Amino acid sequence: MSAFHRAWLSILRKPVKNGILLLVVVLLTTLMASALAIKIAGDRTLLDLQRRIGVNVEIAPERFDVMMGSVSPYISYARLEPIINDEHVVSLDYSFGFHFYEEQTQSSFLLMGTQSPDLGYFSTSTYAPFTPITNLISGRMLTQSEIENGDPVILLDESSAAILNVAVGDTVRMGGSYENWKAPGLDPFSAYFELTVIGIYQNGNPLSDIVELPALGLQGFSSNKLVDTQAIAWRMNMRKVGLNPAIQGIVRNPIIVLDDFEGVNALRERYAKTLQTPYKFNFLSEQVLAVLGPIGTLRQIANAVLSFTIAISIAVFTLIILLFLKERRKEIGIYFAIGHQRRSIIAQIWAEVAIIGAFAIGLAGLAGQWAATVFSNELIRLQLIMAQSQKDTLPAHVLAKLPTPAEIAELYAIRLDVSYLLLLALIMVVTLSLATVLPIINILRQSPKDILQ
């Protein structure tokens, strides 16, 4: 009589005990299965949405300054360069700074800025002192068409103009590479790029960006928002305007857009060592999180429930099997006495656990699907409505890619498929295997003599 046959008889002929055991196993497995179903649906949806929206990876420091709060120091473009030239990278969003180099005076200064053009900011902001109020003191404002066309014009702040010794109508020369550098795969750089100064503005706010001249020990203030906006960031890829980021570029809060979510890990592994502390990769930009947050929350809950249930199941199953074995001490002694070896007894216990586990997977697989659907569908619907209400804060290019709540709900649909059942079976095998470790040790410690006690 095989171990499986003995196990089958043992289960069949003790219906009450095994019924209770099956009930406990099914309950715990149902919890596991529902958490797994939510996790699988969440993973699938997340991956799909990430692919649709794109993956924005922010390389940012996570540093906290007592005086300044969260601060974002700059990363040298040279350090960033190999990362953004990675095969998975499709584009880069950044705030940045450049050293201006003036040949006559042999001086240079650092111009820092932001990428977001906002003409309204120039005249209407009153959020002082953190947001500077700027006044045009000569020339004119940028026109919308100049911004959109990326015309080679520049609006300089007063202090920058003074350092460069330029007035409206003059040209400023940007770039000035110290060596012949070419970004891989991009246009050849030209050494200089000239911009016509169309206006000069004043901003006395000391909290505006700092102009530093590290090489010469000079420094000043530059309220540079519009300078950067028009002259460098908007439309004009800094590589194409002839600047040499490898030497001059200083990048702030770069956000890398990847073509493939799986590329994130590869990228991180490849470059984590070159990025020193406190720089690190943050996987999702806030706009992605705004959409995926609800699903991410569900996934987190599901992961926690799954881990907790597995741990509880291992403990409960171990306890139950040990209790059953204690009752069956004599039976095991009988098997020993008639010549069964320990492996034969262990095989029988394993077979019993496997049979109960198989029934549990069948029942709990269905029950888990149902529970997961009931639990998550309503929750996801409500959270997507909330997310939808926040989408006005998202940039247009992200909004354009956003799926509708109906599409997300369809993506998220919990399905009874082969991969779910196989994964559930795998988790059960691991859980039950771990749960039989102590019982097996218990059997190994038993002796044929036990039958006589």
Place this chain on the structure above:
Amino acid sequence: MALLEIENVSFTYPDGEGYRTILNQVNLEFNQGTFYTIVGASGSGKTTFLTLIAGMDQVHDGSIRYNGKALSEIGLWTYRRQHVGMVFQNFNLIPYMTGLENVMVAMGIAKTGNKATALKLLETLGIGATKAKRSVRRLSGGEQQRVAIARALANNPDIIIADEPSGNLDGATETAIIGLFQRLAHDQGKCVIVVTHSEKVASNADVILRLHPTDGTFEKDILQ
């Protein structure tokens, strides 16, 4: 050559601050076709001796040989599986199985038979097919002991070892069980070794071995 040879076997166990010797340089021989009983006071070491000759425990002092080969050489699992059948006072049947299944579990491990063989064996011991297919819980004490004997015979062993086999049985059933052991020894050539408190069982044996609790030695009475 004797079927089973016990040579200078001693056994002591910790008892309070010292050690107690319950088997002291025991030398015995057991032969085929003979019905032996082992008698002695409670706690004299009968069961310990039984566990040693049944291969359920290692001999640390002295040796036990089966057909001239030390048990340690044969391997205790193999010895139990192929050469020994055990019968217990409280039957020790697997409670959730039928009589037939209990016998087949032993046949399965020894690879000595099938369902038909098991039914035939039970039949010869007075358990018909109908009863054989009943749960052992629904059999009487005598019937359970017959099933236990059938299970002990399932691997066709040379040696049958029984520990108080009639301890839970009424007089008539005890007589029947004694008859069974006698037939096994005399008709089938088995070496039957029974540990008992029953004078009735002892007096029907071919040889009585009396274990002395004080010095851990055996005294041998040959009755037939």
